[in-house]
Amino acid sequence: MSNTETAAAPKADVAKILAWLVTVIGVVMFIIGIVAYGGISAQLKAQGITVEAVTADNPGPLAGKDVAGPFTALAQVNGIQQHTITSTSACTYSDGTTVFPGGATFGQIPRVASNDGKTYSSAVTVSDGTSTDKATHAKGDPLSTTDTCIYNARNTAEQSGWLQASLMLPVLAFAVAVFIMGVGLTVLVIGLALLNNGRKKAAVKVVEETKE
Numbered sequence: 043m044s045n046t047e048t049a050a051a052p053k054a055d056v057a058k059i060l061a062w063l064v065t066v067i068g069v070v071m072f073i074i075g076i077v078a079y080g081g082i083s084a085q086l087k088a089q090g091i092t093v094e095a096v097t098a099d100n101p102g103p104l105a106g107k108d109v110a111g112p113f114t115a116l117a118q119v120n121g122i123q124q125h126t127i128t129s130t131s132a133c134t135y136s137d138g139t140t141v142f143p144g145g146a147t148f149g150q151i152p153r154v155a156s157n158d159g160k161t162y163s164s165a166v167t168v169s170d171g172t173s174t175d176k177a178t179h180a181k182g183d184p185l186s187t188t189d190t191c192i193y194n195a196r197n198t199a200e201q202s203g204w205l206q207a208s209l210m211l212p213v214l215a216f217a218v219a220v221f222i223m224g225v226g227l228t229v230l231v232i233g234l235a236l237l238n239n240g241r242k243k244a245a246v247k248v249v250e251e252t253k254e
Contacts, residue, residue: 068230075223
């Protein structure tokens with residue numbers, strides 16, 4: 043055996059070890075991704091949430107299914123959004139016009155009521171733009187029908203915002219789990235390719251030695 047062949051042998055061993063290491067890392071990452079995805083799904087399903095129908099006429103393809111994955115979670119978020127729009131767009135002024143056409147979010151609905159939701163927390167007037175029902179009221183006055191509706195709509199929008207944010211967290215977690223699986227699978231393929239390349243080189247070397 044020549045000096046060149048003697049030096050090449052340890053290099054080949056190191057390359058093989060690295061190839062196996064890359065392969066094992068890929069397998070581990072892929073398994074971690076699967077376990078994480080399954081764990082998130084199980085925890086989400088344990089909450090007993092079912093996808094709400096978007097509307098009676100168009101409930102959506104996932105309506106009634108358990109929320110246990112990213113698509114059902116997003117469908118539930120959409121259902122909550124539609125219900126919030128319906129709820130917040132139900133308030134009307136005394137003349138029958140809608141206060142929030144197309145609905146409103148929590149941040150878009152002003153607060154004029156006290157904590158008990160029965161009286162005004164401060165004086166509101168039409169002239170300074172603080173009135174939400176097109177009328178003037180003193181602090182402590184009972185809420186008008188319009189502002190009572192706005193108070194309830196604001197609470198609904200607040201709860202809606204929290205629910206949507208809570209559901210988006212597992213959706214993000216699902217995305218991370220899938221990303222880990224994807225990276226693991228990629229690393230695994232690279233490791234297998236390196237192992238296969240090492241076997242081919244070893245086979246070629248055996249053939250050349252046989253010829254010699």
